[in-house]
Amino acid sequence: MSKTFNVTLPRDQRPLFPRTCIVCGCLSPRSRVRVSTADSKGSFLKRQLGNSKPKDHPFSADAPACRLCVWKFRMMAYGGWLLAIVVGAVLFFFFGDELQRHFPGRRGPGIALLLATSPIWILWLIFFKEPLAVIPVENEIEFRFTSEKFRDEFASINSRSEPAFDSVAQTDVDDDNPFKGMQL
Helix, strand or coil: CCCCEEEEEECCCCCCCCCECCCCCCECCCEEEEEECCCCCCHHHHHHHCCCCHHHCCCEEEEEECHHHHHHHHHHHHHHHHHHHHHHHHHHHHHHHHHHHHCCCCCHHHHHHHHHHHHHHHHHHHHCCCCEEEEEECCEEEEEECCHHHHHHHHHHHCCCCCECCCCCCCCCCCCCCCCCCCC
C-alpha cells in the first residue's frame, strides 16, 4: 500500500498548486484536472433536507496536469470501477444462466457478481493510488498526495502560517519570488 502525504487547509482558502504536473512532475503543464470531494455518507440527501454541515458540501479544485496525464489521473481514479464493471459483464455473459440456477431470485446473481468483482476494485485502490485526493474534514479540506516533494511545494505555497503536515523536512523554496503560486 502506498503512503500518502497530507496537507490540511481551511475550507475557505483557495488552494494554489505548484507549476508542475501532479502526475509526472514536468514543469508548466498546459492542462488541469479537477479533483473534488466525494459526495458520500448521504451528504446529498442531507443538503436537500437542510441538515448538512459544512463538511458535507462539495469542494473542488483544479490541479495542473499534462494533457496525457489528465487521462492517466482519471484512469487511476475510475479504472477500478471500469475494470470491475467489465469483468462483471463478462462473467454475467458467460455464467449468467449458471448463476441464476445456483442463486435463485432476482438479487442472487447480482450479489454473486458484486462479491466476485469487489476484490478487483479493492486491489485497484491499493496498487493504483491517485496522485491527489481531496477529503473534507469538518471546516477544513485535507489534500492527500502520493509525492512528498509535491506536498512540500504545495504546503509552502499555501501556508498562511505553519503548514499542517506530519514531516518537518521542506524543500528549498525562494520566498522572494513574486510569481510563486500564480495560477496558469
